[in-house]
Amino acid sequence: MRRRFVRTARRWLYLGHRWVGIVTCLLFAMWFASGVVMMYVGFPGLSEKERLAALPDLQWSAVALTPDAALRRAGATSFPRDLRLSMLGDEPVYRLVGWDGSRRTLSAVDGRMITDISEQQALAVARRHAASRALQLGGMVERDQWSVTARYDPLRPFYLIKLGDDADTELYVSSRTGEIALDTNRSERLWNWLGAIPHWIYPTVMRKDGALWRSVVLWISGICLIVGISGIWIGLLRVRLRSRYASGRVTPYRGWMAWHHVTGLIAGSLVLTWTFSGWLSLNPGESFPNRGTAREAMLRYAGHEAPDIAARLPAGTPRDAVEARFTWLDGTTLMIVTSRDGVQTPVDPATGEVVRLEPERLLVAARKLMPSAQLATTQMLSQYDSYWYAHHQPRELPVLRAVFDDEAGTWFHISPVTGDVLGRTDGSRRTYRWLFNALHSLDFRLLLAHRPAWDVVVIVLSLLGGIVSVSGVVAGWRVLRR
Incomplete structure (x- = not known):
């Protein structure tokens, strides 16, 4: 009975790996190929450098409302998570982000709340962009492939504006606040269909429902992980290193199946670690706490919570600035002035003097x-x-x-x-750094310090994983045809 059970279990192990493996090897091949693309082309977003480059110079002389008055006009009940002064076209505005993620924008000229941006205002914002050539309004976008995630929800819907440059850049300008939320270009859009979208299983219809997308990816990657484990198990059962098969080979297979068997034994651990770390990226069971800093801790650090700020805009405020951010540090007000090149300078908002x-x-x-x-x-x-x-x-x-x-x-x-x-x-997040970043992206200090070495290692390992996957697909397809 024991032998019969072992034979039956082994038979089902082989059958399960064969038939489920045909589909999962397609997924593995897709993941390895798209991962190489993602090494060089990330998912479209708006970097801090791009955001600052598109902002006009601050017109300090046009600011009539102090930060303190702006908070009162906005009806703030506590000091917001973020308070900035920047330009909306030719008008200076205050932008407030609450601790709940809500956003409010009001004029620094007359204090009116800004809740609706016209087409002309959106075009004026886009016209300031360095790549602006022949602007064209592409219509309104509520949610599309590039603006699918929930972090854009407070800014929706967007004006989609084509800049008419050689890169075919498109800007997403919020119809609520006038902020540029996102930019994409032709190259990013094309390569992402071969990179991040298949790699993350990121079609809009699924990704717009965060909970559904997370569950689907967890199940798919979990099944692939099980198939990978079963493949290594079968590979070890079938390999003969000492008493070899009659052909003198270590594997009983030939052709594509032999490639799948041998490379699977060599690169199987790689496939498993990449699959496991990818599955772990979704934080199953909320095993790893959020890495953000709690509001209570930030308020203690700021030393201030009341919806006011002891600041004015002095005549000596630094020039060549595109943004001013107001913060508190241990009960003291600071104005962080940012130039277009990203240099941040702390300034005493009462005197305009630089603070070290x-x-x-x-x-x-x-x-x-x-x-x-x-x-x-x-x-x-x-x-x-x-x-x-x-x-x-x-x-x-x-x-x-x-x-x-x-x-x-x-x-x-x-x-x-x-x-x-x-x-x-904390300790949990540092463990996660090794279980996810190190295993999935090979973020090892020695490799990152010598970037060409990192590229070579990742590409070679991806090719090995690709051989395991493609050979499994071909062998499986031949079985299906028979």
């Missing part, structure tokens, strides 16, 4: 982030390490790392220039 933030001042505020724990160590990072590094997007350096002795092992990264809390991580 001493590390000691930052540490006083940092201790308030976690009053129930002690600030164990601090470190000023002048170069990237395994937990603060740049891959596809640059990260600020130098950066101050504040390490607390709480049970979770919490770290905060703080900008020594602006005092902004740039990120929070």
